[in-house]
Amino acid sequence: MESRSEQTAPLIAVARHRLMVDGQGVTTLVAFHGCTLHCQYCLNVECLKPEGLWRTVAPDELLDEVMIDNLYFLATGGGVTFGGGEPAIRSGFIDAFCRMAPSEWHFTIETALNVDRQHLERLLPHIHEYYIDIKDINPDIYRRYTGQDNSRVLDNLQWLLSHDGMADRIIVRLPHIPDFNTDEDVQHSRDYLSSLGVTRFDEFTYQRKNQTT
Numbered sequence: 001m002e003s004r005s006e007q008t009a010p011l012i013a014v015a016r017h018r019l020m021v022d023g024q025g026v027t028t029l030v031a032f033h034g035c036t037l038h039c040q041y042c043l044n045v046e047c048l049k050p051e052g053l054w055r056t057v058a059p060d061e062l063l064d065e066v067m068i069d070n071l072y073f074l075a076t077g078g079g080v081t082f083g084g085g086e087p088a089i090r091s092g093f094i095d096a097f098c099r100m101a102p103s104e105w106h107f108t109i110e111t112a113l114n115v116d117r118q119h120l121e122r123l124l125p126h127i128h129e130y131y132i133d134i135k136d137i138n139p140d141i142y143r144r145y146t147g148q149d150n151s152r153v154l155d156n157l158q159w160l161l162s163h164d165g166m167a168d169r170i171i172v173r174l175p176h177i178p179d180f181n182t183d184e185d186v187q188h189s190r191d192y193l194s195s196l197g198v199t200r201f202d203e204f205t206y207q208r209k210n211q212t213t
């Protein structure tokens with residue numbers, strides 16, 4: 001069993017009273033510092049920079065704070081959304097947090113899935129809904145955009161989908177990425193992911209780094 005200090009996690013933000021933005025009902029977003037990728041148009045660049053670290057917390061400390069919205073969560077079917085950064089690499093912390101939290105809370109994770117399988121195994125008993133930012137399934141586009149290989153992402157996605165009822169709990173985010181993929185590339189990703197059993201997609205367009213709108 002990990003000690004309390006080993007279970008602490010670095011945060012960049014905690015945002016309360018989010019309504020139907022990143023999970024059902026009223027949610028509190030817990031955003032972790034650190035990521036396995038380095039996306040060209042990362043919207044949360046503070047998660048990649050040492051100076052972006054806001055504070056480090058223990059699971060029980062965070063629970064005490066988040067508990068203030070317990071009645072909102074219970075009334076709306078909401079709960080906590082884990083984001084970042086890459087929250088899945090904080091699976092030990094999330095496991096400890098969810099074990100202590102009220103069982104009625106709804107837990108959502110926003111992940112790029114480019115993590116070791118052991119993290120997903122630890123999260124599986126707790127997470128109700130997965131928002132998966134797949135980037136692009138073409139490995140060349142993915143590498144150019146994130147700096148990493150995507151074979152682990154597709155393996156992890158297939159592993160998740162192998163669990164009963166999981167397709168209803170997964171929303172795959174399919175970005176149109178200016179200068180990196182085309183509409184045809186996005187359609188190719190969508191077709192391939194549909195063939196794996198993905199049914200829920202969120203297609204949108206990333207902003208370039210130097211764009212302000």
Ligand code: SF4
Nearest residue numbers: 035037038039042085
């Ligand atoms: S996966 Fe998300 S948090 Fe990580 S670098 Fe890419 S956009 Fe940023």
